[in-house]
Amino acid sequence: MPDPSAEQLQALLDLAGTDAAIRRLQNTMDNLPEQQQLADLGERRRALEDQHADIRLERDQVTQVARKHDRDVGQLRERLAHEQQRMYGGDITNAKELGKMEAEISAVQSRIDEHELAELEALETLEEHEEALDALEQELATLSETIRETEERRDVAASGLLAEIAEHEVVRERQRDDLDDELVARYDRSAQRSVGDAVGRLDGEDCTACGIRLSYADVNTLVDGPPLTTCPNCGRLLVVL
């Protein structure tokens, strides 16, 4: 392939300039204060949602515990009623037998008391969880509103930048169309490999892409070589005009 013309090389540098301008605008957009705020707000929302999920899980567990105690109390009450009916029914007259039943009734009663107390404690915990969930839901709703408002402000701030980017993209398409396909392909390969400029220019002894001052030996080799080569330091395309 013959060496690209000086015109083509300039066009290549112009394309790199347009891409750099687009990157700068994109970077400005990514760093909009509203964008930063949205990142923070999103993080806060995730933390609240995690907290909400944890408390909901605990609430469900406590609900199960309260129900279990409630069922136990019900069963024990039935048993108590049955025992009391037997005791006061008049069928049992034996004093020893009656004493045993009395002890049994009293034992059932204290188990009922224990379960009732435990159920009450569970219900109190449940109420605390419900209150915490309500507060979190309230906070999440407020946060969602703040996020929505911030997104609106971000969109307003970004719209000017997006318009500028769109203009540069039109220019970029034209610049790419004006370049030989082979050059565009080399440019794209270099762009994929590198951060920042895909093509630099030899400016005195410096590569403008990496900003490094090259050795005299390298510079001499470059000057004697083809007008489009790669930088011995950064490996990016290098225009030597």
Ligand SMILES: [Zn+2]
């Ligand atoms: Zn370089």
